[in-house]
Amino acid sequence: MTEYWRWKETRWHDEDRDWRDGELITAGVDVGSVSSQAVVMVDGELYAFSNMRTGSDSPESARKAMDWAIEGTGLTLDDVGFVVGTGYGRVNVPFSDKAITEIACHARGANYMYGPSVRTVLDMGGQDCKVIRCDERGKVGAFVMNDKCAAGTGRGMEVFADLLAIPIEEVGELSLQVEEEPPPVSCTCVVFAKSEATALLREGWPKSKVLAAYCSAMAHRVVTLLEQVGIEEDFAITGGIAKNIGIVSRLEGEIGIKALPAKFDTQIAGGVGGALFAQSLLKKKLGAN
């Protein structure tokens, strides 16, 4: 049976660089509700990362993500000077030296990934959305998160991909293939949204139109969240949903602001921030010694 919701797990490491030439090797491990990432940095520069699904066992997910990130690099965990755990499973990263929330890590990570001009970060994650206001150093000023439902998040999108039998990577593009925008579906509850979509399919709506209605609803929901703390440019989007052009373009249209283009995998922002925090903490630790 095809699992349309299953997104591609990825890993990368900088083959042009030898980590042995660096002094400070740090890692950030972001164990989220849907995905886990391990990011390794050498002297504050991205060296390796992995991005995979979170399993039922958070410590095991953290270990797997870390093992995969350093696979083929010759690095071992013992070579990493400091590890920061982040995400919902941050306290379940067995090899971490400190736990920091993903809110702080996403702000710091976005500062690295998009540059110091970023003032508003929208993280659209697996089971929550958050808007973070930050300064030029990536320090959090204010933040707001969505409520408890998975509607409007990555998990909600997975449910829709499965329902419509559309590979999740294609959902965004397909949702744009409509002549005019349909009215948005319900987005306060993913179960209700699914029921509504089923009814629309029965009425004869094409899949693209149903997806357009859902993406539009998700975008609008996020805009409401953005308005709670206010949007200051530059604006960046992190998390898995940042890869969905159907939501991002509708969101940009509604707020009248373009998000900065992504230079890295948008899902690793929390891990990047964690690794950067780890670098600062390692410096402090070494200085103290």
Next chain:
Amino acid sequence: MARQAIDDGIVGRGNQDGADLFRVWFDGLTQAAESGRGAAYVFVMGSMAELLRTFDLPIVFPEINSLQTAVRRVAHEYLDEAEDYGYSPDICGYVKADVATQLRGGELPMGRIPKPVIAVYTNACNTYIKWAEIWERMYGVPTFTLDVPGTRAAGAQTWPGDPDFENDRRYVAAQIKELIALCEQVSGVKFDIDRLRENMGHANTMSRGWQRVLELNQTRPSLFNALTDGTIYLGVSNGLRGSGAGAQYFVELVEEMEYKAERGIGTLTDERYRLLFVGVPCYPIFRRFSELFTEWGGTFVNSTYLWFASGGSNAGFQYDLERPLDSLAEGVLISVRDAMDAMFFQTEILVEMIDAYQADGVVYHPIKSCRTVSTGLADNRRALMESRDVPSLFIESDMMDRRVVSEAQLKNRVDAFFEGLAARRGQAAAPTT
């Protein structure tokens, strides 16, 4: 010093005595229930307890009973029972727990409450009116709505001497006269103005004490945690309002707080951040909810809850015992209005609190069960952010219903809030180059 304080038996006395007084109060209610006496059912915002006591009516606070089921972790049993009976999950959790209590013949974890013979309430909460109608239907008892005119617009309160205020006062005074007649009829006890005067004197002592206790918490370190300790004091402020025991309690509580202030004795938390709390506490995980903050060194130094849920006693209004009925109307008008303002016009109050209490942050806690206190909090937060550069946190859960309390989600947000506070403090302490 701490050892000396413990030996003096003063530190912690307010918490211990508060718990003891509650036990005695509930024992009295249980006895009343068992002997078939009927009670006056009232609410915290404008209980009229000083008047009702003159008719020898046992006083029942259903809001306090309901929150006690949550603190004692049995609220879900009561909520389920009321929902099985037909009440929607979206209805106020306090109401539903009370409905189940009535269905159980008044049985509560703390004892048994008598049935009502009268319900007295103000318009401070719109649910009060519909809630009392339930008892009216269940028991056929009279219900009395004391309509208290509120503030018409932010900062537009009127005061004694102003023609608008005098109109409002006369309006409330006329209603109180009607209430007295109804109470005489229900209780069979003739109204005694000297007893009212005595009870109002006790209420004066309590209000004065409550205001002083809150004011003393401006001390650094703070003397009590407004979320936890404060709720105990609040319970006495409401449950024993207008009684000699309540007055004595507040005299001693002020003494305890002054003792602690003079000696620099704070709470058990190593106070690193002074916080203000907006809304109603999360009673289903009351202790844990507080720990989410104290683990980071966060102490709540004041809260809007201690204002509105005390029926405005925080304002310290003093009745003029020479003209009890007029003064009662004036006090109810000012205090209940203040309680409503603490919900509906919070920005000004919070700005004052931030300055007076040197607060490092503000925690907003809207709850699913109560839209009255929760509506508008997001807007209020934005308004506050525009007038003061103080970090704020917005977390949502419930005062009664464990099903809508997600501890992991709360912790995530609380941790991030403190990380932000720590970073902010670090930046402020960093040398400028």
